[in-house]
Amino acid sequence: MPSTGKAFAVLATAQFLVVLNTSIVNVALPSIRAGLGLTDTGLSWVVNGYGLAFGALLLLGGQLTDALGARRVLVAGLAAFAVGSLAAGLAWTAPVLVTARAVQGVGAALLAPAALALVLRHHPTRLGAWGAVSGVGGAAGALLGGLLAGTLGWQAIFLITVPVATAALAAARALVPRDTPTGGRLDVTGALLVTGGLVALTAGLTASAPVPPLVAGAILLAAFVVRRRGQPLLRTLGATARANAAMAVLGAVWVGLFYFLPLYQQQVLGYPPLVAGLAQLPLAGATALGSALAPRLPRAALPIALAALAAGTAWFATGPVFPFDVLGPPVLAGAGLGVAFVHLTVDATRVPATDAGVAGGLVNTSRQVGGAIGLAALVASTTGFAAAFTATAALAAVAAVLTIEGAAR
Template sequence: MRITATTRSPGAALAVLAGAQFTVMLATSIVNVALPQIRDGVGLSDGGTTWVVNAYGLAFGALLLAGGRAADLLGRRRVLLAGLAVFGAASLAAGLATSSPVLIAARALQGLGAAAIAPAALALVMDLFPPGPGRGRALGVWGAVSGAGGAAGVLLGGALTQAWGWQWIFFAVAIGTLPVLAGAVVSVPPAPVTGSGRFDLPGTTAVTLALTALVWGLTTARRSGWTDTTVLGAFAVTAVLLTAFVLVERRHPNPLLPPRLFRAGRVTVGNALMALLGSVWIALFFFLPLYQQQVLGSSPLVTGLGQLPLAAANMLGSTLAPRISRRIGPTATVTAALLTEAAGLLWLSRISAHGSYVADLLGPGILIGLGLSIAFVQLTALSVEGVARQDAGLAGGLVNTSRQVGGAIGLAVLATLAGTATAEAAAHQPQLEALTAGYRIAFGVSAAVLLATAALAPLLTRRRESGPSEASPNPAPQPAADGRR
């Protein structure tokens, strides 16, 4: 007898799906602390070292829409399992790499697996938990593990690198993927293939290449400058490909981004605000470890341990988010969360070159963790609210794409601003003072972005007509008639 969704525990499935999201976020941040050791281990240049991070983020961000649409057309459970298998194998290959091309290729393959995992897992959560308090609690768990994965990556990266070497940051991810894959086979129920029509290959190719060119141009701009001909060429290619994507979408009978997706719920505004939040989020976990190590002189392990209060606050905020939303409403919740995170970043903008962890980082980290987690949970929920069931995977891919692309843009801009401020300060200040000046600029501008985002949050009250499948609670997902999983 086939086991259906009604005979399995939604709690167990949620734990596995949250574990899948945790591994994706872990792989995003776990390499940051170990970059100097990785550079020496495989003979990378300083410029090449950034591609250990960028190869993963580039593949992940560019392929999320394709991953989400594939989940709708091929079956979300099937795409989740395939993504986990690719992700685990790529993690193992990265740990075994002895040359830079192999390592960077393995990181790109990790990003490919993550691009399948993230939207499929989020769509499965939506399948398992119909709209209401249950879905709110499930997305709270989702938000908690997302934030915890980012912070845990810094902690584990530092501990494993210091104890056994940089290879173990990848081996640990590979080992951790195994129980998640096994749990998905056992606990995640078969889901129906909800999408219909042909896969939009021309549109998918155009938007994937456009996002690749955009993110590549942004990451290159951090090193070469915004007026570099290569960077300007990448942006020109992005514009051409996005124009081609729009033209293809208008003519394709089954477009990758159907217009109905943006007519449902708060998809458009929710994704715009998520992109702004992502522009600050990714940069935060880039600059904080640098300040701790380069200015305060912390070891990789101590740097990782310093993320624990932020991670704890993140988990607490994710747990409280659904309750706060029910009490004061989603828009007020998002606004308050963004203002709380902005307050933490303003506090960080006062860091000192001769400061300490307790005086300069502990308090701001707690405020940031609370605000970030609550805003993330609510914006994720609002960005998929009202979406027709056949587009749930695509909606999950879109909100993740918004966060990733927003993060790439934000990091490129903030790194440029920080670098400029440091270079100017270095002319008349000691090195540590100059570095701190750059970090203060990055945190201050991040706070300003969040204040602007909070000012836009009232637009979330303009809710459009919901999709037909969300007008009433979703039925429990059943196996596809054709047996696809």
């Protein structure tokens, strides 16, 4: 077997790319808007193109990992990621950029479950380091997004991914051991139904004539539920419905906060992109610290953490000024976010061992899809940053209420 340390480094790099490309865009959004002349709705699709494809296809990515082998799916995901990143960096219109972001999301939906499966199989003692990669990727995305957008232009935030993904692909072929497919049935039709339904719902929230796409989305998702009736996915969803609903709402808060905050800092506070990137570090650092401390806290801390997240987000709506108010809200919100994410993940995966894989895919899908639909709803229903932060705080409060039952566990 090739060097386990080098093989793990390849898998960690793949995960780093997934998280990096979730956060690197946020600080560059004003530059992208100016470069391509995007509306508020169009700008939200730069984020949602990635998040929707990623979330909607995660379950299919897990199925492909079982059916075709984790290494093969990992390599395919890295290839798609590199192609999507190159296309995004060369995009000359908004539709091209959103399509390229969707291709990146497809790549992420393939490589994320494949990389995790390989880590669990070959490197189970390095799960702590695996989790740390996500925190580093989020912080690095904020910093790189500000640095590159402020110096080389917004295209650089995508182009920088191309050589990294290409090198990871080559290293995966050389260093990651081949594995034997474990079998499993692919549900391509189901994947198409859920993807089409989620895209239609998200588009309907921001459309001038919302009813047709919303109805179409509901029909497609209902067809998916009927198709999966009696299967492990719906059985697991029934057992963890409350936790997954709270995770979807938390996803909306997460994406909304990281979307509106850099825009607010650049458009209202007048921060240049690099300073706005640096200004994300208290939020990212507090989130990482909250995640690290969460396993030591009882389940009863979950609604309290979500209440802290709501309070910190509402604090932003008051128009913070440097230094205390700018440092206070992100530390409060970030700590609550980190603790809530870990405990909700535990809640949503508290299922029999036979359903653990399905539960893991489902909770990640809930977060990604909740983030995409929540952002579309926030952009469509709010005017001004104070209203956006207030609405985001209200969503955090809803998540807190959803988790109060069973807090004594």
